[in-house]
Amino acid sequence: MRGKMYGSLSDRIFAGLLLTLGGAVIVIAALMAWELWLGGAAAFHNFGFWAFTFGTSWDAVNERFGAWPFLLGTVVTSAAALTISFLPSLAAAIAIAEYAPRWLGEVIAYLIDLLAALPSVVYGLWGIFVLVPLVRDHVEQPLFLWSAGHAPSLMGLFGPPTGIGMLSAVLVLSLMIIPYSSSLARDAIRLVPREQREAMYALGATRWEVVRRVVLPYARGGIFAGVVLALARALGETMAVTMLIGNGHQLPFSVFGPAATMASVIANEFTEATGDLHLSSLLAIGFLxxxxxxxxxxxADWMLRRMSFGEGRR
Incomplete structure (x- = not known):
């Protein structure tokens, strides 16, 4: 009886501790949002919430601010990086979990996970000294010269071949988010029950058929969770993107031309914002x-729940 009482008390203490810690996370997130809203209230009040969000002018001299170029730049760079990185990360996960010998798979997995441990400034420096010359000399300049001779109307779409711009930033960002989607996809594939594979092999299926018809459908929830984690990482990336994207405030974007993201404009201008309205506009961008x-x-959570519901129903 005494042990049962102590066990019940310890269970209640442990449950209370978990609830406290979980509630603290929610409170901290709410306080962050509230502080950002208070800091950006002057910009929202001066320009209007929707006018500021979809405004295209960013002029610190005349104190005219709009967040649309940076919001669009964040969405475009993140979506493009996710599109480029998805197939390589999924292929790496399948190769490690299904095809490679165990020792080789562990080595490859370690190297991929190591990419997540590198500071973003290292990616930025590598991008400036290695990737930018390659992109400029072997991708941008040939396409720019081709468009100048055969399709002049495309020159505005491509932009000047400087190497610093959207393309370089997207390529580096796609490399940075590969470990996040690949690691979760790898774990999800390894959690597929062995009985599922053996049943397909008993029916005469090849290894690729087993992967395509059993493993990937069963593990799609974990694969999608990795995609969401990679997208969240891409949305908030600051330093590497700031160093490579060119930090242009204009619309529309060109493939090779400069652009900016919400995180990069905050990193670039926060310490140089002298006016109260300029500082408030940067905090408003942080809130957005x-x-x-x-x-x-x-x-993503709603879509993941829908996918899980469909799997359970089937």
Missing amino acids: LFVLSLLVNLA
Whole structure:
């Protein structure tokens, strides 16, 4: 009886501790959103919430600020990086979990996970000294010269071949988010029950048929969770993107031309903002980035629940 009483008490203490810690996370997130909203209230009040969000002018001299170029730049760079990195990360996960010998798979997995441990400034420096010359000399300049001779109307789409711009930033960002989607996809594939594979092999299926018809459908929830984690990482990336994207405030974008993201404009101008309205506008952009990340995660959670419901129903 005494042991049961102590066990019940310890269970209640442990449950209370978990609830406290979980509630603290929610409170901290709410306080962050509130502080960003208070900091950006002057910009929202001066320009209007929707006018500021979809405004295309960013002029610190005349104190005219709009967040649309940076919001669009964040969405475009993140979506493009996710599109480029998805197939390589999934292929790496399948190769490690299904095809490679165990010792080789562990080595490859370690090297891929090591990419997540590198500081973003290292990616930025590598991008400036290695990737930018390659992109400029072997991708941008040939396409620019081709468009100048055969399709002059495309020159505005491509932009000047400087190497610093959207393309380089997207390529580096896609490399940075591969470990996040690949690691979760690898774990999800390894959690597929062996009986599922053996049943397909008993029916005469090849290894690729087993992967395509059994492993990937069964593990799609974990694969999608990795995609969401990679997208969240891409939305908030600052230093590497700031060093490579060119930090242009204009619309529309060109493939090779400069652009900016919400995180990069905050990193570039926060210490140089002298006026109260300029500082408030940067904090307002931080609030919009917070809201964008929240909406993306909520939408991904809803889609993941729908996928899990469909799997359970089948």
